[in-house]
Amino acid sequence: MTSTQTSPSSRGGDQQRFGESPESVRETDHYQQEYIEDFADRWDRLIDWEARERAEGDFFIRILKDYGAHSVLDVATGTGFHSVRLLKEGFDVVSADGSPNMLARAFRNARHRDQLLRTAQADWRFLNRDIHGTFDAVICLGNSFTHLFKERDRRKALAEYYAVLKHNGVLILDHRNYDRLLEGGSAVSGAKGTVYCGEDVQVGPEHVDEGLARFRYAFGDGSTYHLNMFPLRYGYVRRLMSEVGFQKIASYGDYQRDFEDPDFYVHVAEKEYRFDGDATML
Template identity: 80%
Template sequence: MTFVRDSKFSSTDDAQRFGDLPETVRETDHYQQEYIEQFADRWDRLIDWQARAKAEGDFFVRLLREHGAKRVLDVATGTGFHSIRLLQEGFDVVSADGSPNMLARAFKNARDQGLLLRTAQADWRFLNRDIHGQYDAVICLGNSFTHLFRERDRRKSLAEYYAVLKHNGLLILDHRNYDRLLEGGSAVGNGKATVYCGSDVEVGPEHVDDGLARFRYSFSDGSTYHLNMFPLRYDYVRRLMGEVGFQTINSYGDYEHSHNNPDFYVHVAQKAYRFDDEPPQI
């Protein structure tokens, strides 16, 4: 599926190093070139912190508390929305990201609110090389897992999350409803965004196929940026989690148990070992 786009690339396309054939850029390591400083500086306008907080309510805080989690590793901190929210709620948080530009913005956002983030730049595939200790929960939010283009990268990253968790730890991971996109639907199904809530930016897919979802982010100041991501299917993610070792997996659609064609899926995977002979609950 291909969507209409400008015939000429903007200067930001060049800065993000997509080249003349951007739809051929399908590499896990390219995300660092995509999150250039100018894009990171505008990211919070895409989120709209107040609107996102209202949309998700206490969903993640409640989940973590229900499972007794206190020490949390945020592996996709971005500009710090969830790390800061969890710090404010009394959780012990370590904030990691692969993009130094995003970490710098997150640190500033926290400082502006009188908080100090403990940050680490880390590649998920080698997480335990850069992150030490064990955690009650790992969160990977904001559609971040879709930056991994190779299956071995996804398996390796999930295994690294698994290893850093305590024996009864929890992984919370989300992604867009790519099933709908791959089947010809829209990026936002119900007309009300629940993750990217900003009002002065237009977001939409320019190209979608089984191996790539290329999104365009057009801001009101005239700047335009792109992200190339792997379109994760719902059943695939759940199966992969089970094969890595998570034995109980519950999934939500837009923060609810019902899966009525949501915009985002949230998967909650438990590491706790099952002693019975029943198959994993996925």
């Protein structure tokens, strides 16, 4: 990978330590090197908090309230968008992330909006080592689950989410429509995404195969960064959730129950044990 810019911020790939063969970087632990401080500082320009709030409406708030959730563990806090929204709605939130740069940005964003985050740096594979207590809900949003490259890591993370939930808790997890990408389609079906709503950044895949989706993030100031992610298929994620022990799974596309070829999927998985034929997959 090369860059035509000369400023330090434009050499994101160098700082992100992808090396001479970036498409060969397929390790879960590399994500911390990808979310360098410069990239974290620009992340909110990718999201655009106001536009994203309009796009998703009260979707997550409504689901959490429907399940009677009060305590929420946000395991992929990022720069704090959902943690702050939930705090404003009266939820009791603990905000975790594996990236210290993202957590620092999230804490500052919350203070700017008169909210105080309770933050914890945590590896999902060892979540219960770093996070104490149980929660009504766990949310893993922003396409974050795709940072896990090995199936054993994905199973371990889901098992950790399951363990930290109360007996009737719920997990909400999202990811891109990688099925479409793997079949030759575009990253975004419409003119603008429903999750990444910023106007000052161009996002697109540079490489996609069954084991890697490498995305390029080019900002208006000339800076360019990349993320290497595992392309999760829709049916595969649902199967893993079921095999880990979640009893009932409802899936949405772009925040709609009825969907066709959405940009993002959201899975809502219930932990509550259901006897015999009650554990129906929706």
